[in-house]
Amino acid sequence: MKKLIIVVGTISEPKIKYLKDVLRELRMIATIIPIKVNSQVSEQPKTSVETKRGSINRAKKAFQEKPNVDFAVGIEVGYHKNYKRKYEMFCWVTIIGEDGFQLSNQSHKFLLPQFHQNLLHKDLYIGDNLDGYHKNKKDLIKKHIDDIIRHRKPFIENALKHSLIHYFNREDF
Numbered sequence: 140m141k142k143l144i145i146v147v148g149t150i151s152e153p154k155i156k157y158l159k160d161v162l163r164e165l166r167m168i169a170t171i172i173p174i175k176v177n178s179q180v181s182e183q184p185k186t187s188v189e190t191k192r193g194s195i196n197r198a199k200k201a202f203q204e205k206p207n208v209d210f211a212v213g214i215e216v217g218y219h220k221n222y223k224r225k226y227e228m229f230c231w232v233t234i235i236g237e238d239g240f241q242l243s244n245q246s247h248k249f250l251l252p253q254f255h256q257n258l259l260h261k262d263l264y265i266g267d268n269l270d271g272y273h274k275n276k277k278d279l280i281k282k283h284i285d286d287i288i289r290h291r292k293p294f295i296e297n298a299l300k301h302s303l304i305h306y307f308n309r310e311d312f
Contacts, residue, residue: 153292
């Protein structure tokens with residue numbers, strides 16, 4: 140496979156690292172060009188539709204800024220209420236190819252603990268209130284949950300992996 144040139148609609152170092160990790164796992168070689176773009180959705184999207192729209196907007200804007208690439212990637216993490224009116228966390232990734240082909244994939248969902256439910260119900264930004272959940276440093280499960288919510292890695296990697304696999308094997312889907 141040739142070396143890819145990918146523009147990504149973010150300058151977030153963790154998101155770029157997760158993209159590099161997934162590409163390495165899939166044995167793809169790429170140059171990644173981060174571009175600061177506005178998702179044109181709220182800073183903390185609270186529906187799946189809004190989160191997906193943010194990932195699409197990020198990919199489109201990145202592609203507009205740097206059109207001579209193999210494809211653009213948009214990554215957006217968000218929340219939505221499930222059928223029990225409880226918030227779940229997830230990620231949407233959109234890829235737009237140089238040929239105009241576009242696809243979006245959603246990661247798995249994770250039901251948030253009550254601490255985070257309360258933050259979202261009060262319209263507080265989770266990123267500003269992460270330190271209130273994990274107080275007992277010996278509770279390894281809570282530490283793991285805190286890491287998942289704080290770094291969002293499993294959601295981003297899951298959506299990226301599914302999107303890249305689908306993109307490169309679109310004839311199978």
